[in-house]
Amino acid sequence: MWQTRQSTKPPRASVLTSQGPGGTVIRRLLPTVVGIMIAVAFLRWTGAHQGLYGDTVGLLLMTTVTISVITGLLWYFAGRLDRDDARRRSAELQLERRSRYFDLSHDLVCTAGHDGVFTQVNAAWTQTLGWSEEELCSRPFTEFVHPDDRQTTEQETAGLTQGGVTVDFLNRYATKDGDWRWLDWKAVAVPEDGVIYASARDVTARKAAEAAEETSRAETRQILETAHDAFVAIDADGMITDWNPQAEVVFGWSRREALNRELAELIVPEAQRDAHRRGIAHFLATGEGPVLGQRIELTALHRDGRELPVELTISALQTERGHTFNAFLRDISERVAANDLLERQRRQMSQAQGVGQFGSWEWDISANTTEWSDELYRIYGLVPDGEPVTFEDFIALVHPDDRAAVQEQIRTAYESCEPFFFDHRITRPDGEVRVLQARGEVVTGEDGTPLRMLGTGQDITARHDTERAKDEFVSIVSHELRTPLTSIRGSLGLLAGGVLAASPEKAERMLKIAVDSTDRLVRLINDLLDIERINSGTTEIERRPCDAEQLVQDAADAMDAAAAEAGVTLHVSSARVAVWADPDRVAQTLTNLLSNAIKFSPRGGRVWLAVEEREGELRFSVRDEGRGIPVDKLELVFERFQQVDSSDARDKGGTGLGLAICRSIVEQHGGRIWVQSVAGLGSTFTFTLPTGLLGAEDRSQPAVPYRPRILICDDDPGVREVTGALLEQQGYEVISAASGREAITFAKAKSPNAILLDIFMPGMSGWDTALALSQSPDTRDIPIVIMSGLPADLTTPSPVVVIDWIGKPVDEKTLFEALDRALARQRTIGRVLVVEDDLDLASVLLAVFERHGVEAVQARSGTEAVALCRDLQPDMLVLDVGLPGGDGFSVVDWLRQNERMRNVPIVVYTARDLSAAERRRLDMGRTRFMTKGTVTLEHFERDVLDFLGAVAPRAEAVAGDQ
Amino acid sequence: MTSKCILVVDDDDAIREVAQTSLELVGGHEVITADCGCDGLARAREDQPDAILLDVMIPDLDGPATFERLQADPATRHIPVILLTAKLQASDHARFAELGMRAVLPKPFDPITLSHEVGQILKWSR
Numbered sequence A: 001m002w003q004t005r006q007s008t009k010p011p012r013a014s015v016l017t018s019q020g021p022g023g024t025v026i027r028r029l030l031p032t033v034v035g036i037m038i039a040v041a042f043l044r045w046t047g048a049h050q051g052l053y054g055d056t057v058g059l060l061l062m063t064t065v066t067i068s069v070i071t072g073l074l075w076y077f078a079g080r081l082d083r084d085d086a087r088r089r090s091a092e093l094q095l096e097r098r099s100r101y102f103d104l105s106h107d108l109v110c111t112a113g114h115d116g117v118f119t120q121v122n123a124a125w126t127q128t129l130g131w132s133e134e135e136l137c138s139r140p141f142t143e144f145v146h147p148d149d150r151q152t153t154e155q156e157t158a159g160l161t162q163g164g165v166t167v168d169f170l171n172r173y174a175t176k177d178g179d180w181r182w183l184d185w186k187a188v189a190v191p192e193d194g195v196i197y198a199s200a201r202d203v204t205a206r207k208a209a210e211a212a213e214e215t216s217r218a219e220t221r222q223i224l225e226t227a228h229d230a231f232v233a234i235d236a237d238g239m240i241t242d243w244n245p246q247a248e249v250v251f252g253w254s255r256r257e258a259l260n261r262e263l264a265e266l267i268v269p270e271a272q273r274d275a276h277r278r279g280i281a282h283f284l285a286t287g288e289g290p291v292l293g294q295r296i297e298l299t300a301l302h303r304d305g306r307e308l309p310v311e312l313t314i315s316a317l318q319t320e321r322g323h324t325f326n327a328f329l330r331d332i333s334e335r336v337a338a339n340d341l342l343e344r345q346r347r348q349m350s351q352a353q354g355v356g357q358f359g360s361w362e363w364d365i366s367a368n369t370t371e372w373s374d375e376l377y378r379i380y381g382l383v384p385d386g387e388p389v390t391f392e393d394f395i396a397l398v399h400p401d402d403r404a405a406v407q408e409q410i411r412t413a414y415e416s417c418e419p420f421f422f423d424h425r426i427t428r429p430d431g432e433v434r435v436l437q438a439r440g441e442v443v444t445g446e447d448g449t450p451l452r453m454l455g456t457g458q459d460i461t462a463r464h465d466t467e468r469a470k471d472e473f474v475s476i477v478s479h480e481l482r483t484p485l486t487s488i489r490g491s492l493g494l495l496a497g498g499v500l501a502a503s504p505e506k507a508e509r510m511l512k513i514a515v516d517s518t519d520r521l522v523r524l525i526n527d528l529l530d531i532e533r534i535n536s537g538t539t540e541i542e543r544r545p546c547d548a549e550q551l552v553q554d555a556a557d558a559m560d561a562a563a564a565e566a567g568v569t570l571h572v573s574s575a576r577v578a579v580w581a582d583p584d585r586v587a588q589t590l591t592n593l594l595s596n597a598i599k600f601s602p603r604g605g606r607v608w609l610a611v612e613e614r615e616g617e618l619r620f621s622v623r624d625e626g627r628g629i630p631v632d633k634l635e636l637v638f639e640r641f642q643q644v645d646s647s648d649a650r651d652k653g654g655t656g657l658g659l660a661i662c663r664s665i666v667e668q669h670g671g672r673i674w675v676q677s678v679a680g681l682g683s684t685f686t687f688t689l690p691t692g693l694l695g696a697e698d699r700s701q702p703a704v705p706y707r708p709r710i711l712i713c714d715d716d717p718g719v720r721e722v723t724g725a726l727l728e729q730q731g732y733e734v735i736s737a738a739s740g741r742e743a744i745t746f747a748k749a750k751s752p753n754a755i756l757l758d759i760f761m762p763g764m765s766g767w768d769t770a771l772a773l774s775q776s777p778d779t780r781d782i783p784i785v786i787m788s789g790l791p792a793d794l795t796t797p798s799p800v801v802v803i804d805w806i807g808k809p810v811d812e813k814t815l816f817e818a819l820d821r822a823l824a825r826q827r828t829i830g831r832v833l834v835v836e837d838d839l840d841l842a843s844v845l846l847a848v849f850e851r852h853g854v855e856a857v858q859a860r861s862g863t864e865a866v867a868l869c870r871d872l873q874p875d876m877l878v879l880d881v882g883l884p885g886g887d888g889f890s891v892v893d894w895l896r897q898n899e900r901m902r903n904v905p906i907v908v909y910t911a912r913d914l915s916a917a918e919r920r921r922l923d924m925g926r927t928r929f930m931t932k933g934t935v936t937l938e939h940f941e942r943d944v945l946d947f948l949g950a951v952a953p954r955a956e957a958v959a960g961d962q
Numbered sequence B: 001m002t003s004k005c006i007l008v009v010d011d012d013d014a015i016r017e018v019a020q021t022s023l024e025l026v027g028g029h030e031v032i033t034a035d036c037g038c039d040g041l042a043r044a045r046e047d048q049p050d051a052i053l054l055d056v057m058i059p060d061l062d063g064p065a066t067f068e069r070l071q072a073d074p075a076t077r078h079i080p081v082i083l084l085t086a087k088l089q090a091s092d093h094a095r096f097a098e099l100g101m102r103a104v105l106p107k108p109f110d111p112i113t114l115s116h117e118v119g120q121i122l123k124w125s126r
Helices: A021-046 A056-104 A123-129 A133-138 A147-161 A204-226 A245-251 A263-267 A270-286 A333-356 A374-379 A391-397 A400-416 A461-496 A504-536 A548-566 A583-599 A646-652 A658-668 A717-729 A740-750 A766-775 A812-824 A839-851 A862-872 A888-897 A916-922 A937-951 A955-961 B013-026 B037-047 B063-072 B090-099 B114-122
Strands: A108-113 A118-121 A165-174 A180-190 A195-202 A230-235 A240-243 A295-301 A307-319 A322-331 A358-364 A369-372 A420-427 A433-444 A450-459 A544-547 A569-573 A578-581 A606-614 A617-624 A673-678 A682-690 A709-713 A733-737 A754-758 A784-788 A802-807 A831-835 A855-859 A876-879 A906-910 A927-931 B005-009 B030-034 B051-055 B081-085 B103-106
Touching (some): A021 A056, A056 A123, A147 A180, A180 A204, A245 A322, A270 A322, A307 A333, A433 A461, A504 A658, A544 A548, A544 A583, A548 A569, A578 A682, A583 A606, A583 A682, A740 A754, A740 A766, A766 A784, A784 A812, A802 A812, A876 A888, A888 A906, B030 B037, B037 B051, B037 B063, B051 B114, B063 B081, B090 B103
Parallel strands (some): A569 A606, A831 A855, B005 B030
Antiparallel strands (some): A165 A180, A230 A240, A433 A450, A544 A578, A606 A617, A673 A682
């Protein structure tokens, strides 16, 4: 019955059900009204109250109308009531909602009048500033504004009131507790209403943040400006975006020049630019930056084009603006240079250690770590791999017998803090034993406790061995010397003690023993000195052109007697080869070898001496049929004092040094010596000498050559020239005479050693010349060789000594043979001058000569010698160098100047050793050197007479020929 | 001094002769000789001398080795041995002393006093 009509107003529920006041009224009143109506109706129906309504229909109608009207009216008013209520409620709700939002907002929302006073402020105002709403609305708002901002605020407000809009306006508002807060305003005014609507945001935090950021940026800036390192920043394109002052210094570009240039162009060396760009691209593409964030070293480019080593760290940053790369760079040229220097020094030190064969070590006592240099590892036979060596490792390498001593030394050093220095042996891992010289020092702290120990170890094995060998040598030598001394002492002691008075034979035995032992001692000492001198180079080997055949022959001749005595036959084969050697020394070697061969040969045995040229060297070999040398001693025999059997030396009178001397001599000549042997069958000793007349470095002055002077007399200039040239080529000195008369003059003046005389000459013939020569005492002894086209006519008795007759044209071979013969028999040795101040010795020497029928005269001083030379013109001199009043040297000097005496043969027989220079001074070509003491008298006799024989035939022989 | 039999072992003929002459003529002793270690051992065994003068540097067996053999052999153990040596080193002397010789005499020796010294060392009464 009741129909509700949905109004177009916002959904409204039926009044009946609405919660509003209308609903309440309807729900309360309507039932009441309907109740009353029904009651009335009932009463009417039940009571027969007539009256008002008439009949039932009318009643019903009346009732319905009344009810409807009342209901309708009720409904309407209820509805209106409800609607109003709802509207009011809605408005209230909206107001409440707005109010809620109003207060909910963080922002400071407000309204203000044009009078500059807040009319409304939301809760945020109180929350933010602390003022209550009343406080805020009670005064002009500018009073809350910061004094510095008031003017702008007023201006802004004025603008608003004129219809403007405010956006992003900042000012500061005071807080109740005396602080300030920044507010960012949006405001709009409705001038007609006289209201300003505004909203402000508290941006204090933001402002603070901004300020902090600004400070931070400024600080960063300052750091970069003052940094020691160069700072460079680039963007994703590689363009420079930042460049600090240090970068200017390091790279030479100013900031202005650098900014916005490509980094690669500026400071990356050309060769690396591509790599640089690719690196950036790669990172941007993949995010992989292997070099980022770590210290790397690169080469950069300075503005002036030179490259410099830099150390840098790069970091990448991604900002809103894109990627940037920052780098701190440092010019490390100095450091690199210092490192290089250090490395070089370290290497030098290492090399020095290598050369000096010493290693160094350091022991940090508190940390108990040791550090060894590479060389030290090597010395100990370890690999220098830096593996730390502990004290235990070290001790394990020390030779077991020396361990206790080494530990003791180190302990003592540690306790006393004194330096130490001692030798010890080590055993390398491979078993080899070496000797080390260890030195060390202790470094103490201020309080005297040992902090570190450092030291060196030097491999002195070689030196040690040498010293030991030397000690042993000294021991052996002293023993060897004492042995003959024992015999001498013993024999002479017995003699002196008178014990042997009764036994003359025994006495004679003892004397002989004394003499023999003395000889042995002398030989020993000489050999020792000899070998020492040869080895130490004090004696220069004087090399000169020699003939191998001559050397060999001389040696064989010298040994003839000894061989005969031993019943050994000597077989000699040689070759005429020139060799640059010291003839005396080579002779010594050959004699030594021959002597050994003869010694060890059985009676009736044979010894071969041979020379052969092989492969550019000359091989001398001595072969015997003796008992041979065992294989293990083949090398050893050349050592000093080594004998195959120790009994040999004593029996055979050797010194044990012979072969060692041979080796020294041979090696000094640049040759080699070795022995081959079969035990029981014999041995062959071979040594080599380099052939050739001149050794590579041995161009020391050749000895004064003996240049015989030949006078050629021939009227034919051609003959003179050709023959002269021929002679000069062979080392002769040539004087030419064109006539007999000239020849005589020259012969008198120049004393040639021989004359080549032509027969057929105009004026004085050859015969006449020869006759004239024979009549002058100055020239009568000069041998003459006739050159003639005529056949030899020696049957004609000639008054002159004609040695030979050679035909013309002169055949070379014949010529030289004739000359040789002539020179060999140049003069007789009739007279020898002995220059010796020791009377005893002089008398001995004189006796020697006398015994052989040679007249001998003595001079006691140099001056006397010179005088006698002038007067007597001796045919030979025996000269003692150490003379009073003008020593031997000046005698020789004088002789050299003298025309007649310049070629006189000399035997220099002297007590002291002569240096090479001295020998040169005394060498006049035909000079023999003999040392007193080295040479026994018999030896002297034999030698000198050989020399005499070589120089000239004996007087009797010559006389016999004639 | 009563006459004793002394064995001289030395490889050097001259020294042997001198020593022999000295001991015979001055000391009045009987002297036998040997020139190497082996010979020395043989003579010692056979002839049983009253003393042995032993050189150090001899062929085959050297002095000390010979001495060891002499000591090892009961037949010769009792014979006193005096070492003759030209070796000077103190270390050598010490070594020899350790071996147990009666004495070490240096070379050269005084031939006149040799017998007397030997007698003193071996305490032979006059």
